[in-house]
Amino acid sequence: MAAGLAPSAPDYPAIEALMSKILLIAIAFAAAYWLLRNHRRRAGRRPDRDMQRPADPQTEDMVDCAHCGVHLPRGEGIASGSRYFCSAEHEREFRPEH
Numbered sequence: 704m705a706a707g708l709a710p711s712a713p714d715y716p717a718i719e720a721l722m723s724k725i726l727l728i729a730i731a732f733a734a735a736y737w738l739l740r741n742h743r744r745r746a747g748r749r750p751d752r753d754m755q756r757p758a759d760p761q762t763e764d765m766v767d768c769a770h771c772g773v774h775l776p777r778g779e780g781i782a783s784g785s786r787y788f789c790s791a792e793h794e795r796e797f798r799p800e801h
C-alpha cells in the first residue's frame with residue numbers, strides 16, 4: 704500500500720503529543736510522590752519532636768547553682784563562664800579571688 708508511508712508522518716505529532724502528555728503525567732506523579740514523601744517525613748518527625756520536647760527543658764535548660772546547687776532555668780540563672788548561679792550574691796561568693 705502506498706499509504707504505508709503516510710501513517711508514519713501523521714503519527715509523529717500524535718506520538719509527540721502522547722509523549723508530552725506522558726511527560727506531564729510523569730512530572731505530576733513525581734511531584735505528587737515527592738510531596739507525599741515530604742509530608743510523610745514531616746508527619747514522621749512530629750512524634751519524635753513531641754517525645755524530645757518534654758525532655759529538653761529538663762536536661763538542657765535547667766542548670767544548678769555552682770554555689771548552693773539549686774536547680775533553676777538557664778534563662779533565670781546568672782552565667783559566669785561555664786558556671787551558673789541562682790543569684791548575683793552566690794556568684795560573688797563563689798569567686799573569692801575577685
Ligand SMILES: [Zn+2]
Binds near residue numbers: 770771789790
Ligand atoms: Zn545559689
